[in-house]
Amino acid sequence: MPADGVFPGGARTYRMPVPRLTLTAGVGHGPLDGAWWPRCDLLELELPALVGSLDPDLGTVTRVTVDTVAWPDVPRTVSTPGRPIEVALSDVDTEAHAIALEYGTVGHRNLLVIPPGQSLAAATWLLTRAADPGNTLSATHMLALAEAGFA
Known part of the structure; x- marks a missing residue:
């Protein structure tokens, strides 16, 4: 969808729709915060x-x-309104299929990243389960269950 308009040379900017996101209410007890x-x-x-x-x-x-x-192929910095955000890469198995959002010295949130092509049924289960404060499953384990049809 077009955003704020057209720039010189005919370039346009686009804004992504509202993200599909769930977050744990309060403090979770597992490896994920949504x-x-x-x-x-x-x-x-x-x-x-x-x-x-x-x-x-x-x-x-x-x-x-x-x-x-x-x-x-992610860039090392992503521009967001008002500030750039540093992007670090990890190949640690426990961080596979997840994104860690760091809030400076305040803390962080770890979110399961559901693959864009995931089915609606599996994604709905993953969104709900990952935001459950009692969830103890890792992102990798949750995706494996969804892929196996246990979602």
């Missing part, structure tokens, strides 16, 4: 909408860490 279901695998398009939808009372997201397998 889930995010991006519409595509281009972090530079998806991240500004994700960050813009988060509660500003939590602070400012200053850095994200993403899985190198899920985001192989």
Whole structure:
């Protein structure tokens, strides 16, 4: 959808729709604080909408860490309204299929990243289960269950 208009030379800007996101209410007891279901695998398009939808009372997201397998060609910095966000890559298995949002010295949130092509039924289950404060499953385990049809 067109955003604020046309720039010199005919270039246009676009805004991604509201992100598909669930967050744990209060403090969770598991490895995840919710889930995010991006519409595509281009972090530079998806991240500004994700960050813009988060509660500003939590602070400012200053850095994200993403899985190198899920985001192989991600830029090291993504521009969001008002500030750039540093992007770190991780190949640690426990961080596969997740995004860590760091709020400077305030803290962080770990979200399951649901693959963009996931079925609606599986994504709905993953969004709900990842935001459950009692969830103890890792992102990798949850995706494996969804893929096996246990969702």
